[in-house]
Amino acid sequence: MKFRIWLPPLLLLLALAGLWQLAASSGFMAEVLNLEDFLVPSPSQILDVLWEDRSLILQNAGTTLVEIVAGFCLALVCGIAVAVAFRGSETVRRAGYPLVVASQTIPIVVIAPILVVWFGYGIWPKLAIIALICFFPIVVNTLDGLRSTDPEAVRMMRSLDASKMGIFRRVEVPTALPGLFTGARIAAAIAVIGAVFGEWAGSDKGLGHLILQDNAQLETARMFASVLVLSLIAISLYSLIGLLERAVVRWR
Numbered sequence: 001m002k003f004r005i006w007l008p009p010l011l012l013l014l015a016l017a018g019l020w021q022l023a024a025s026s027g028f029m030a031e032v033l034n035l036e037d038f039l040v041p042s043p044s045q046i047l048d049v050l051w052e053d054r055s056l057i058l059q060n061a062g063t064t065l066v067e068i069v070a071g072f073c074l075a076l077v078c079g080i081a082v083a084v085a086f087r088g089s090e091t092v093r094r095a096g097y098p099l100v101v102a103s104q105t106i107p108i109v110v111i112a113p114i115l116v117v118w119f120g121y122g123i124w125p126k127l128a129i130i131a132l133i134c135f136f137p138i139v140v141n142t143l144d145g146l147r148s149t150d151p152e153a154v155r156m157m158r159s160l161d162a163s164k165m166g167i168f169r170r171v172e173v174p175t176a177l178p179g180l181f182t183g184a185r186i187a188a189a190i191a192v193i194g195a196v197f198g199e200w201a202g203s204d205k206g207l208g209h210l211i212l213q214d215n216a217q218l219e220t221a222r223m224f225a226s227v228l229v230l231s232l233i234a235i236s237l238y239s240l241i242g243l244l245e246r247a248v249v250r251w252r
Contacts, residue, residue: 041221071130079138112201126198133194134187145179
């Protein structure tokens with residue numbers, strides 16, 4: 001069953017890679033784009049560079065991975081806390097929810113350099129940018145899960161003299177878990193974007209920094225190799241959260 005699920009996208013990916021290989025190796029793609037051949041690498045060239053420069057790429061990938069995981073965890077903690085606060089008080093929700101929405105209207109390319117100026121070139125600006133991007137889907141989906149609690153289940157718990165904390169722990173939290181994991185999966189997929197923007201704003205290591213260097217030096221194949229690694233990181237985190245959801249939310 002799992003093989004049948006993965007087979008169609010795998011076949012499509014192989015077909016697209018094959019077409020790309022044919023168009024790039026024949027020079028057709030470079031001719032259409034009016035570029036030099038070395039600016040349009042084929043998938044085989046990208047894989048060759050990925051292997052030849054694996055030490056450099058993996059070293060920078062490790063830095064970016066640490067930033068992504070730390071920023072995601074920060075967003076997860078803050079997002080859950082804010083969602084619970086919004087659920088606990090309608091006044092707090094009405095006051096704070098518009099600010100949560102407004103936080104997503106700030107262009108990351110604008111705020112990233114400001115955070116670097118404030119916090120320097122260390123890891124903290126990257127964590128702040130990643131957390132800012134990941135925060136919104138976690139808050140919104142967790143809050144929607146908490147608010148979708150069955151009123152009949154709540155009334156039944158109250159008839160059994162359950163406390164507010166007991167109702168929250170036994171009814172609201174299990175109901176909200178699917179929404180929380182949905183928001184976490186979305187956040188994991190877009191956390192890579194925040195890490196790259198953070199490294200572009202100011203960094204001396206990481207895949208985002210390596211991409212900037214390769215762009216200046218016209219190392220196009222290695223740029224694509226770095227992008228491939230970033231995609232694999234995002235897919236891996238998304239899949240890990242999906243596996244964790246299966247283990248925790250067993251009733252789905």
